[in-house]
Amino acid sequence: MKTIKDHIDIILSSFHSKRDLDEAVFCVCSFAELVDYKSVGGDQSQKRKLLIASEIKNIQSVTIRDYFTKLVKANEMWLFEPSHFADFNSALKNIASETSVIDLKIAVDLKDDDIQEIADYFSAKQQHKVILNISVDKSLIGGAIIKKDNYIMDFSLKNKLSTLSTQWKKSIKTSKDNE
Known part of the structure; x- marks a missing residue:
């Protein structure tokens, strides 16, 4: 299973401008609010997957949208759990600010x-x-x-x-x- 750092490294390798990276960070931050709100602990995993998949379509950053879509299709949903996604969001923000x-x-x-x-x-x-x-x-x-x-x-x-x-x-x- 990939770590949060692995996911970030894969995503960062796709960027060739600071503007694209900043757009991705903004999109992930916005998406984090939706994941946190929509991913209620009692939800069924299939229902949560459908909600997340429907929200992914609204992500503006092509790199982030495509990467998240691949994760959902591969059923790698652990990253979208609120606590994991919060860690992912924080790590991406930190790396982006140092980049x-x-x-x-x-x-x-x-x-x-x-x-x-x-x-x-x-x-x-x-x-x-x-x-x-x-x-x-x-x-x-x-x-x-x-x-x-x-x-x-x-x-x-x-x-x-x-x-x-x-x-x-x-x-x-x-x-x-x-x-």
């Missing part, structure tokens, strides 16, 4: 496994969850540009070639001036 976003501009498309590996690397370095906001810019030629907050690190070949070109032009101008 930062790193913009990564790259020259080529990456496989999902590579994206996850890069996200895990940055998460380990930052010591908290990191969401990668990836964009592809074919003009980079190669490498990447990493941006976090006000810091930009340019590892692209375009930047290096531009720098070399500028130095070369200065060198030519200097040599002409010395003639």
